[in-house]
Amino acid sequence: MEDRTTSTTPPPSAGPVTTSPVAGVSLKHGLWAVVGFLICVEIASGILQGFYTPIFSDIAVHLGIQDADVNWFEAAQLIVSALCVPLLARLGDVIGHRKVLLLATAITALGSWMLAFSPTFSTFLIGWALQGAYVVWLPLEVAIIHRRTAASGQQARLTRRASGFLVAGLEIGVIIGALTSGALVAATSMTVLLMLPAIAVTACFAVIWFGVENVSGTSTGGIDWPGLGMITAVIGLVMAGLITIRLQGPASLPAWALILAGLVLVVPFVRIERVRAEPLIDVRVLMQPAQWPVQLTAFLFGMSVLGAQIPLSTFARTDPATAGFGLGASAGFVSTLVGLYVISMAGGALLVPVLARLVGPRRSLVVAALLVGAGYALFLPFHDTTWQTMANMMVAGLGSGALVASLPAAAAAAAPPERTGFATGMTNATKTLGGAIASAVFAIALASTGSLEGPAAGHASLSGYLTVWAVCAATAFVAALCLLLVPRSAFQD
16 A cells, blocks of 8 residues: 555754764764755756756857767766666665765766867867766765655655655756856856856755765675676666667668677676676666666666757757758756746645555656656647747656656665665666666767758757657656556555
């Protein structure tokens, strides 16, 4: 029976000193005080995720590249994220989540500063890839909260509630970032503009240092370096194949050979990880009935929430007078569109606890996935006006916000206590892997469907954008079907 009740037991207070439920460690902040500090971190994460979206076309002009090529920035960052999240999440279980959160923030700050001073495509690509370490922030934060609520008797419910606040903070940051870049892009140089998110991330390091206590990890063993090497090879081969398709076309035999080799390598990787005592990717945990649908949903969801960001931005910036489609929006107006989308995401995140009480945690995930699919499916017939685009994005945003808040908490609730960091981290790893593959596929679709000529040269064609939206809708509906396979009693206290 699914949990539909609200306990009257008060949540842990933000008192001066409490005792950790783990190993009796003394904690200097109460639960909700720590959540407040972590919300500040998520605001910085949101700034990173919203700041660049309105100015992708301006970045393309700054670097002298085409709109479709901007997708490779996202693909490179998401590949790095997909590789580093399992490693850092595992490291968090071993040495402590706060330490790894600080490490990931330092790497993100380095990448952010590189973007501000990168004059070429190659150096910008490296900085953008390093910046992808921020993706591990949310799962580490959820792991910190999940651990602190272990003695409360309401661990799953409190984790879901706190996750909703974290994602709401993230969405506030997205709005701040989008509105700031859209307003300042025409008033300052690109270097000065790109310094602003770097400053925010640097300040975030201090917030974590002073606001989150250091608690040692509980998991034993070391890092599975052979497993990391094999999963790197798998992802590297698949992405190399997609890049080859971009360069040589879909008929390229070497490209498909690389993709096939990467997929075949998954078989020995799974066999090796299943017999290791401390695997990088714990296949046994991922194969649990309540875990694998969540992780597959995260992968499919990543294709839309991460892979479609740049296509939506460049579509909005395309001038219909020259290309025959698009909204002809300025960077400032795109930031307004992003703001409305993010408000709907924040609403979806905050509605998660209410929806979970009404229909149960499992069904709330299904509803969220269906909303994402419906939002992108609406783009296929309705994309000619700003109002249509806004309506579509708000429907998808409600579902996206709910999934962003729910997936890490659902994974934590279904995982063994010593694997919460791994489970929550894997939701972001699989999400970013899905986004990386989608970004590469979308780059191919937008470039291969015909480059526009004349005044609209450099922009993708409408058929490419229709392909993007169709893929996003289809993957979301498949995710909803997968979630129906989760046991009814999953994700409850």
